[in-house]
Amino acid sequence: MKKLLILGAGTAGTMMLNKMESALDTEVWDITIVDQYETHYYQPGFLFIPFGIYSKRDVIKPKRDFFPPGVNVVFSKIDLIEAEKNQVILHGGKILSYDVLIIATGSKINPAETEGMQEGGWHKNIFDFYTVEGASALQQFLKYWEGGKMVLNIVEMPIKCPVAPLEFVFLADWWFTEQGIRDKVELEFVTPLPGAFTKPKASQVFGDFLNKKNITLTHDFNTGSIDWENNKLVSWDESTIDYDLLVTIPTNMGDELIARSGLGDELNFIPTDKFTLQSEANENIFVLGDATNLPSSKAGSVAHFQADILEHNILSFIDDRPLKGKFDGHANCYIESGFGKGILIDFNYDTEPLPGKFPLPGVGPFSLLEETRMNHYGKMMFRWMYWNLLLKGAELPIESQMLMAGKRV
Amino acid sequence: MSTKDLAGLSVEVDGEGYLSDHTVWNRDIALAIAAEEGIDPLTDRHFDVIDFMRKEFEEKGAAPSIRRLNKLNVVPTKELYQLFPGGPAKKAAKIAGLGKPQGCI
Numbered sequence: 001m002k003k004l005l006i007l008g009a010g011t012a013g014t015m016m017l018n019k020m021e022s023a024l025d026t027e028v029w030d031i032t033i034v035d036q037y038e039t040h041y042y043q044p045g046f047l048f049i050p051f052g053i054y055s056k057r058d059v060i061k062p063k064r065d066f067f068p069p070g071v072n073v074v075f076s077k078i079d080l081i082e083a084e085k086n087q088v089i090l091h092g093g094k095i096l097s098y099d100v101l102i103i104a105t106g107s108k109i110n111p112a113e114t115e116g117m118q119e120g121g122w123h124k125n126i127f128d129f130y131t132v133e134g135a136s137a138l139q140q141f142l143k144y145w146e147g148g149k150m151v152l153n154i155v156e157m158p159i160k161c162p163v164a165p166l167e168f169v170f171l172a173d174w175w176f177t178e179q180g181i182r183d184k185v186e187l188e189f190v191t192p193l194p195g196a197f198t199k200p201k202a203s204q205v206f207g208d209f210l211n212k213k214n215i216t217l218t219h220d221f222n223t224g225s226i227d228w229e230n231n232k233l234v235s236w237d238e239s240t241i242d243y244d245l246l247v248t249i250p251t252n253m254g255d256e257l258i259a260r261s262g263l264g265d266e267l268n269f270i271p272t273d274k275f276t277l278q279s280e281a282n283e284n285i286f287v288l289g290d291a292t293n294l295p296s297s298k299a300g301s302v303a304h305f306q307a308d309i310l311e312h313n314i315l316s317f318i319d320d321r322p323l324k325g326k327f328d329g330h331a332n333c334y335i336e337s338g339f340g341k342g343i344l345i346d347f348n349y350d351t352e353p354l355p356g357k358f359p360l361p362g363v364g365p366f367s368l369l370e371e372t373r374m375n376h377y378g379k380m381m382f383r384w385m386y387w388n389l390l391l392k393g394a395e396l397p398i399e400s401q402m403l404m405a406g407k408r409v
Numbered sequence: 410m411s412t413k414d415l416a417g418l419s420v421e422v423d424g425e426g427y428l429s430d431h432t433v434w435n436r437d438i439a440l441a442i443a444a445e446e447g448i449d450p451l452t453d454r455h456f457d458v459i460d461f462m463r464k465e466f467e468e469k470g471a472a473p474s475i476r477r478l479n480k481l482n483v484v485p486t487k488e489l490y491q492l493f494p495g496g497p498a499k500k501a502a503k504i505a506g507l508g509k510p511q512g513c514i
Contacts, residue, residue: 156476220496224487236490266476295511 001030002318005088005098007078007257009035011043011391012289012303013104014066018393019311020102021068032072032096034088038063041132042386043160044300047167047336049135050142051175056132058383066391081261083282100284100314103263103270105255107160107290107298113251114155114226121228126246129168130160138247142175147184148244153233154191155223157198158267159252160290160298163345165189166196166206167336168247173213174338188216190233190241195219199352202345205369209337252298254291269293274349275326277310284317286310296349297331304390305330308400330402334379342375344368348402354409359398361406368407415441427502427509431466434506442504448493451504455492458484459505472507474498 004020006013017033024031045059067073077091087097109130111117117126127141128134152169159165169189176182189196189210195203196210196217210217224236226246233241254268263270263281271280272292279285288310289303296302305327312325329349337343344366345353355369365374389396410429413422416437421429426442428434439459443451461483465473475498479486493500498510 222490224490236486237494266474266480 002028002099003097004029004031004100004102004314005096006031006033006102006104007035007081007088008104008106008255008289008291009033009063009067009073010040010104010106010289011300012106012291012307013102014040014063014391015304015307015393016102016104016288016310017071018066018068018391019307020314021071022393023311023315026070030072031070032074033067034074034076034078034090034096035063036075036077038075040066040391042383043130044386045383046129046132046135047164047171049132050127050129050138050168051171052139052143056136059132061387078257079260081257081263083261083263083285086284098284100286100318101282102310102314103258103279103285103287103291104289104303105257105291107252107254107269109250110253111248111250113253114223114248116226116228117248117250119228121226121231121246125231125244126226126228126248128248128250130164130249130252141245145245147176147181149186149188149242150245150247151188151190151233151241151243152247152249153221153223153241154193154249155251156192158298159249161333162198162297162299163333163335165191165249166210169215170209170213170338171336173215177339186216187214188218188241188243190218190221190223192222193219199347201355202347202353202369205343209343209371213338252290258291265293267293274329276313276323277306277325277327278313278317278323286314286317294327294329296327296329297333299331299333300386300390301332302330304396305332305400307393328401330400332398334375334382336376336379337371340376341371341373342377342379343371344375344378346402346407351402351404351407354407356407358406361403423509425509428506431463431506431508434463438506439504442506446500446504448500448504454484454488455504458489458492458501462501462505462507466505466507472498472502472505472510474510 006017040061040063042059045054048054079091080089087095123137127138176185196206197203222236225234231243254264258264258268270287272287274294277286279287288306290298309325309327313323316323332346335343347353357364358366358368366378412419420433440451462472478484489497502510
């Protein structure tokens with residue numbers, strides 16, 4: 001039997017497992033997936049927890065529910081990937097060998113990278129919302145907060161779901177309005193980027209939204225440390241920003257396993273061919289989702305588009321054929337903008353987010369780079385699609401390659 | 410794309426003043442770009458960073474990140490911000506004659 005091994009059963013790994021299980025001849029291929037945790041988190045839902053829209057219950061399901069029958073499932077920590085020996089050593093010493101390895105170990109926040117972040121203020125008046133624990137602690141805090149200055153800061157790029165910080169402040173503006181304390185809350189959005197977002201058109205649109213919602217934008221601020229005793233953000237060049245409540249997006253990094261195995265860059269992301277998704281170091285190792293060093297967004301939609309390409313390329317690889325699938329960097333993000341509305345962006349490596357209609361050119365029902373109620377419904381409906389279609393590797397009515405049709409240049 | 414006189418040489422630069430061809434770079438060009446960026450004089454410490462960035466660029470095809478410079482003990486992040494105030498990744502790359510660092514999302 002030949003062996004396909006998948007490390008990580010998050011969004012990317014689970015999708016890939018389902019795709020490969022139906023694509024490969026299971027009389028020839030033995031498929032195994034490894035993850036240390038038994039619970040699957042719907043991570044896009046974390047954004048809604050601080051505002052009481054979702055609770056923890058709404059964002060978790062057992063991982064087992066999404067595995068196809070007939071594959072081997074191992075719940076274990078992983079000690080090491082030994083790429084030169086084509087094997088993986090699990091915690092406890094068990095060895096799994098492979099012919100083809102898919103790494104989908106994701107990325108996570110690393111608050112310890114910033115001096116002062118995880119000390120006295122952590123989960124007191126400094127919170128993250130990229131973990132279920134952080135989002136839940138923030139919900140408890142916000143329930144009783146009477147107002148003051150709320151600062152959201154992004155420590156450094158890249159981060160998972162780069163639009164989530166914007167969504168957070170948009171929703172905060174709405175939520176404080178609903179609570180009747182918006183006039184007692186000052187909101188500031190602090191980013192190391194030169195504007196509200198990375199690409200010029202979207203950056204301008206989102207910058208205008210921040211302005212309209214009376215949220216101060218501070219750009220080019222590179223957080224060096226947090227003076228938690230005096231409630232100040234301190235940049236590397238020693239300018240400071242005061243806060244009463246800090247919602248922080250800490251440094252995002254790949255798993256320590258990648259560093260231990262000598263496969264990553266400084267942030268433990270794996271150097272990966274941006275088109276074929278083959279690792280640069282080993283031809284039988286493929287990488288998808290947040291674990292790569294690709295210049296694309298770290299997001300579930302991106303992993304989904306990558307999965308279509310990767311399935312194609314792995315099948316070519318095992319047949320000893322050239323890898324013809326080319327990932328184009330496609331990302332598609334619904335952005336909650338508060339008050340029951342949303343904005344949608346669709347872009348890739350070469351094309352920045354543009355206005356237009358999506359997915360049907362000229363028809364929609366969704367509008368690109370515009371705020372509509374329909375976009376908000378798209379976002380809320382997505383949770384159902386995620387659990388019922390996306391994770392199971394089903395076809396979605398969106399092409400993996402970005403389409404120019406429907407976009408206005 | 411336009412041409413510009415730097416240190417007595419006519420060189421091609423992009424719209425933001427980054428050299429189009431890193432191989433035409435020399436130390437006098439570095440001094441001239443640094444002066445335009447308000448960094449004057451350019452010290453040996455600056456050149457430790459610039460030389461390392463150019464070496465990595467030659468070897469790997471991409472300039473190292475601030476995090477990498479810190480991790481490899483080329484220069485601590487705090488000092489890098491003092492050497493190249495107001496955006497060290499971009500400024501150091503510009504003075505080193507390399508292209509603008511790619512931002513990613």
